[in-house]
Amino acid sequence: MTHTNNITPAKDKPYWSPYLAGFGLGLILLASHLLLGNGLGASGGFGRIALFTADQVNSDYIDSLDHASKIAHGSRHVLMDNLVFGLLGVAIGGFFAAISAGRVKPFGTVERGPTATKRRRLLLAFVGGLLMGVASRIARGCTSGQALSGGSQLALGSWAFMMAVFAGGFALAYFVRRQWK
């Protein structure tokens, strides 16, 4: 494929054609539906790992939460879940893909615009993460579980979610542009 991309740094191997990567992603997602009877998900795994960690720190606090304790103290260990193992797999697969293409940065690299400060970028990264954590819980999934999985199932609510994600992203883009400048 001859797709070129001005963002790709010259020293790294170029990314795959987005259509090829998307096709591959689609086959993986289809395999997930056929093997597990379900799509993929990311935020659910995060939620479980967060609950597990909080439970180690203060189990009584988790017990006091009706919804959280059901997940954290269920019949099965909170980490013995498809979503947690899926997330672990994403880390392994992502690392393998990055290292084989020479794209693993020295740890501590902060990707930002040429004049943006590290502090600005890291602050926005954390706050954005916070928002996404809450949002993915409210919506019962994130870009993986709702937009990709639900979208390919043609689920009505997942399409509403997907449109809303793009609407939100485009609406706020102007206000956070300085981290890339």
Next chain:
Amino acid sequence: MIFPLNVLAEWGFDATLFWSLLIGVGFGFMLERGGFGSSKVLAAIFYGKDWRVLKVMFSAIVTTMLGLYLLIGLGVVQMDAIAFRPTYIYPQAIGGLLLGFGFVMAGYCPGTSVVGVASGRLDAVFVVFGIMFGCLGFENHFARVQEFWNSGSMGVVTLHDWLGVNPGIIVMGVVLMAIGAFSAVGWFERRATGIPFPKAHKMAAGAAVMAGMIVATISFAGPGNARALTTAGDAQSVAVIQPLQLLEWAAAERQDCLCLDLRPEGSLPEMPNALKFTSEELLDLRTRPTFADSRKLIVIDASGSDVARHVAADLRAGGASVAVLAGGAAAWQAQVLDPSVTDALAKAWQLRMQGKSALGEGAAPPPAPKKKKVKRKKRKEGGCS
């Protein structure tokens, strides 16, 4: 070893988890190869600079959708074997908007942030911590948001259910929409770079349209979706059965039909060979029991309302043979049980019922269908996926 396998087994490690891990590896690999280990690439879509996100996402959605609906259309995959995402329209719309805000701030979405961490990026690590604190924050305030979280529940409803059309139309529509979007952004890119449209892309687009046409055709006429011709979630098109017809079947003690009574426990009149369900139980694929395929299901509520039709349409979409009792239990009361009816069979039925109640025995309870193992229950509690 840090994580011995026997400890994993003790915690309940099984084959599903292994497959999840493997599929996750593939997912992470493809995300990275698509360029999603970099927040700059991801955020670029919101500034109209690079449309990779759109291209990768929609290529993936189209691929999976074509595969899934091909197999459903061929009858290889049963729709209720797949955990379709239920619709909770308000939380999904508001959650999506908030996630969009977070996405453009963070430069990553939850799944891609993991790839970012795996690519050695510190900003991605901050995103990951943010997400985890965000999830905990939600759990902490769950009691306050619970009502909103459960609002706008519509059950499992797909775009074709919602629009009342055959899935093939939506499948084809999504393929064409994706190619239209790819061509539009491609046109902008070509104008900026002057690089001509690669021939391979044209061929891929042609192949996708062909595949879409095949899947759509199978969706209309294939064995798996022969039912979709009549259903497509269109509640108004479900078959109805008249009380006297049902009476004939009941009198003949046909074992191949089963009444699903949506009315509350203890409602009168009692229906023959009936099991009690709530409409929510039947509309949710996780609580819906598996009915033997050969059985004819008759959905009964108080008056044969739209709720009963909706449940019936949904059961039919799941592959069952379904009818709604016209006029519901009220019509049964009026046409079969009312003392003034003249129909001979109805008279006989009334005598039989009187005889039964005189003997102090109700209608023999029908064999309960096997409740489906609710193995996906956890997900419902888990919230996000």
